[in-house]
Amino acid sequence: MTTKLSQELQTEVDRRRTFAIISHPDAGKTTLTEKLLLFGGAIRLAGTVKGRKANKHATSDWMEIEKQRGISVTSSVMQFDYNGNRVNILDTPGHQDFSEDTYRTLTAADSAVMLIDSAKGVEVQTKKLFQVCRQRGIPIFTFINKLDREGRNPFDLLEELEQVLGIRSYPMNWPIGSGKQFCGVYDREKTRIELFQGDDHDKIEVQPVSGYDDPAIKEIAGDYLYERLCEDLELLDVAGDPFDMEKVKQGELTPVFFGSAINNFGVQTFLENFLQLAPKPEPRESSAGRIEPTKEQFSGFVFKIQANMNPAHRDRVAFLRICSGKFERGMSVKHVRAGKEIKLSQPQQFLAQDRDIVDVAYAGDIIGLYDPGIFRIGDSLSQATEIVYDELPTFSPELFSKVTVKNAMKHKQYQKGIDQLTEEGTIQVFRTIGFEDTILGVVGQLQFEVFEYRMKAEYGVDVMLQRMNFQFARWLVGPSIDPGKFRINSQLVKDKKDNYVALFENEYALRTAMEKNPDLQFLNVAP
Ligand code: GDP
DSSP states (O other): OOOOHHHHHEEEEEEEEEEEOOOOOSHHHHHHHHHHHHTSSSOSTTTHHHHHHTTTTHHHHHHHHHHHHOHHHHHHHTEETTTOOOEEEEEEOGGGOHHHHHHHHHGGGGGEEEETTTBBBBOOOHHHHHHHHHHHOOOOOEEEEEEEEOOOOOOOHHHHHIIIIOOEESEEEESSSSSGGGEEETTTTTTTTOOOSSSSSOOEEEOSSSSSTTHHHHHHHHHHHHHHHHHHHHHHHHHHHHOHHHHHTTTTTEEEEEEEEGBBBBBHHHHHHHHHHHHOOOOOOEEEEEEOTTOOOEEEEEEEEEESSOOOOOOEEEHHHHOOSSETTEEEETTTTTTTEEOOOSSEETTTTTTEESSETTOOOEEEEEESSSSOOOOEEEESSSBBBBBOOOOOEEEEEOOOOOGGHHHHHHHHHHHHHHHSSEEEEEHHHHHHEEEEEESSHHHHHHHHHHHHHHHOOEEEEEEEEEOOOEEEOOOOOHHHHHHHHEEEEEEEEEEEEEESSSSHHHHHHHHHTTSSSEEEOOO
């Protein structure tokens, strides 16, 4: 039986698209995000997103900003409407803001947009973020940016996607020249040229053609680029992958778009195609089986907790991804882990720079909940029946520091701080065997700084961090583990659940250890 509510849920879920943009710093994510928001009318002034970034350099500045502003939630989720769709963009910080939160945010996205600088190709951070998306099997759409500059041959770039990331591609459009010669892109589906005019493209200028070999293209591009376009497209038609929506859905084939974000060129076409092809919120696995987003009972999980850096305001914001049902302000839900009912009274939704109080929200949306310290990353909230969403993955740390407390008298608070911050997912903790030294592991430098700051601000403890040379952590599983075999450029430690973990200074040390211990498994994350 379809009720009024179930119809409403269906309509709202169908029109939602929740995604993250993954890229290496400087590929143009801020620029692209800003253009997307402008299309949605979510911000009036270009440069609004930029302003945020200009402030974001030294960490000390960042702490200052947090202090002045209270909690910096503005950068975490952006929402806008376009052509009837409701779009949620999840921010994945780069630079020194990179942290485990960045990875966890990807668990809240239904698809990802991979942004690539056409001169640089696939870079380190793109690769790391891509791998997390790959593990989740979400669809990935690619935007190759900065075509107004000399870039690499588009075939090279596609080859790199396949070689480095292991994903096949389907170009939706194809660039005609690049840099000073860039004249536009050929749209393979609409068989038309989108003309590049070098300045801000507030509307799409097109020239319909009969195909890529239409001689009319010579008028626009000249003989040389026309010939190249014909050759390239012929090759794509013959040797390229066919478009296959099933493969896109599985994250095995990425639709590729070329453009220039700064000139707003190709952005609108990208957005419109993306909204058509990208998935709406899908069912998610839980203790109660697969939960449909249109299920009438509300449910969701916390994927990120942002602490307020101002000691005068100890509150936090817990970011909740809604997975089913309808959220209404003031509703009571079950906090499953804590086993109690809580009232969601002051939730926030994020629209560019403003923090708004949200009255209703649906699956796919992200809401920020005021957190007096009751939430942990991975917590599930649900209405009526208990639904527990699958545990969030942990990620292999890459930076390590030994931590000591400056004042031994503070040892108790220090221990409490370490326990709580580990539980919150701020850092991962390891102990050396025998000496019981504490080693912190993180994926981004910022996590160390936040740890240091919060130990001082919230627990009154001054800590000393001493960077260690390790670069990899591997969880060891096997019949017998001999610490003697982990002495050269490596060290054996235990995690908080007493699992053995080996830390390695370099790939060579890791490889040698693997060869010497053929009966052990070396896992990236805790078993
Ligand atoms: P983010 O670090 O990925 O957020 O990158 P930004 O959006 O801040 O862009 C990095 C730099 O690249 C800035 O100087 C931008 O102006 C520039 N940029 C972004 N998009 C384009 C583009 O399409 N063409 C050119 N030439 N520069 C761009």
